[in-house]
Amino acid sequence: MSFSESEWAAIQAAAARAAMAPGAWVGDSAARAAELPEPAVPGARVSAGSAGSRMQGLMGLRSELMECRRVLRNIGGNLNDIARVANTDGALESTVGQVAQMVARAVERIDGTVADVDQQVGEAMSQVRRSGGRR
16 A cells, blocks of 8 residues: 555654654554444445445454554563663573564564555545545
């Protein structure tokens, strides 16, 4: 998913006002929008089933991102423990490689989830464009 320069500028400005990273702001906004009732768009042909299906997909992605955040917090704690030992005696623990692998797996998982979010946002934007609605 890509944004035009003006869309990205608007996202950055809104994220700054909310004291959030732009990507986090987009994710938060998408999750909040998914919780709202489907907007009435003249000429739109959105069935309750497709709206519910989209909501289900977004909620699943939100859960996945929350789980990724939990995992990254745990990894951060492991890194802090390693740094504390390294700062105390100058030696790195043997677990550094394991933590690096955990980070790589978490990044892959997040990349996949973000790609899924991008796909769903793209589909929703296409649907709005087809219906002639503006948000």
